[in-house]
Amino acid sequence: MGYFTIKSRNWSTRLICFFIISLLFFPGCSMMNKITGKQPEKSEKSEAIPKQLEDVEASIEKIFGVLKGPSLVSGEANGQSEQTQTGEQNQAGSSQSQTNGQNQTEGGSQQKEQSGKSSSGQTNTNQVADPFQQAALEINKLHYLWNEIMPEINKKGAPKKLTEDFSNSLNNLTESVTTKDKMKIMLALNALYAKIPNVYALYKTNISPEIKNIIYFSRSTILFAESKDWGKASVAIKELKSSWAMLNNALEGKQQDDSGKLDMSILELEKVVQEQNTQLVQIKGKITLANIAALQKSLQEAQQSEKQKK
Template sequence: MTRKKIIYKFFPIILIIIIIFSITSCKSVNKRPSGQKDNIGSKQSEQKKQPPKSLSSLENSTKKMIEDLENIKKNKQNKNEKDREKKQSEESQSNEKNDEQNTKGEKQTKENTSNKTASKETQINWEVFDKNIQEMHKKWNEYEVQAKEDGADSQLINAFKSQLNLLTEKIMGKNEYEVLVEANNLYKYFPQFLNLYKHNAPPETLEIKYYARQILIDAEKNSWENTNILLDGIKKSWATAKSRMEKPDKTLNKMIDFAIEDFIKVTNEKKLELAKLKGQILMDNIDKIK
């Protein structure tokens, strides 16, 4: 068989081999290495900067305002309980006589001092609140430009400004309950701003605290209408938070799972005191997330 005939005979086979080799080579060149897309997303996350000090200051000031109001409310409740117990005790001893005048005088002095201390713990210092809200407006003025540059949309910025103004008006009106409500309503915006930056604990954990507080605020007024919506918010925020944790604490997360279940149960049963207890346990556990 001549060389020319041999070439014609095997030409189709050679052509097929060349085509297969060409296709394989193209795939190798164009194929994205496994995990490259995830690495890009990870790099984009790593490129985020730390939250500006002005934003952190705003969040801390709002949180402290809420905590101060809650502590004053608790102190008032404790004082009222002690006053009831004292009144009952005095009524039971109303027929007893005390001839030791000095002892009585010392007792009265101690009671007066105790009452003054209790009065400070159960009253809001509105001058301090006025000063704090003024400082918050200054911090917001610092952060607003930065927020826009860092990607916050106009709707979020305008909503925060409106809520900050509303909170300020309530502080000027010196209404303790309304200040607590509007301070908590301001707090719900911080997770959205914090998602623009690096973070350790997922910002959605702050949403959980907002929802839990709002449920307890409403429950104090025997208003349970929005309970289901707020509880759904807790469940969704927690699911998102867990999915974003790089190094989750499995034991702590399980504790929070159970704390949420317990809080949902007593809330649905409209048991105020138990809801307060379970809600505080939930928020304390949330604070442990690092």
């Protein structure tokens, strides 16, 4: 009887050993991955972000730009673009003036009338565009873009609260323009941008939507500091650091240079917020946004490179 018991135990031990070996070496088994820490390859493909959503972001950045606020687009680049456009307009006006002069020499009151129209047109060309009018035009564009993208994100399973919050924020932004209060408009604009990360989160991409939160909290810090609301500015910089820590941990080595610059600029921004130095917050804030833009571009290029390899 004792022999039978020992033999049975031996067989049980062999079966257990065989089972463990099968788990370790059987093709396709996940046990080996768990033991070695190796993650299975991702089978999900990165989804394309709708162009309308990218256009929404571009319009928001343009509005910040025309209001001379904290934009991801370089202020120097905007200024250069405006100067180039003005130069082209003046050159066109000069050419038109010469043509009118020739027509007038050839005679007739009709040429004088055309010259008068040209002169009036030249005056309009040299007038400085109203930033609030420009903002209103871009906001009107946002309404159309949002109307186009809503069916798409609803198919992606967007919560009703997300679409309602975005619509309400867009309506509040539209109403704020009528006040012609620059700070009020920019705060409403940033409140609208706060919904962007949640929209991006509906799509499976290799770039974390957390970078959009970093943009939002950076802008919040700058705007609240400019408004002398240091309590909210302090909260915003804490949220920025927390959001950045989450993204930074997920970054790969290729982005270490860009992430290092951004990390230092956020620390610099935090320091001047603690000192309640409005002027330095504006400077350090712009540097932080520039570093975010550089990192975002680097991530996008890396994603594009991966797509080309496949």
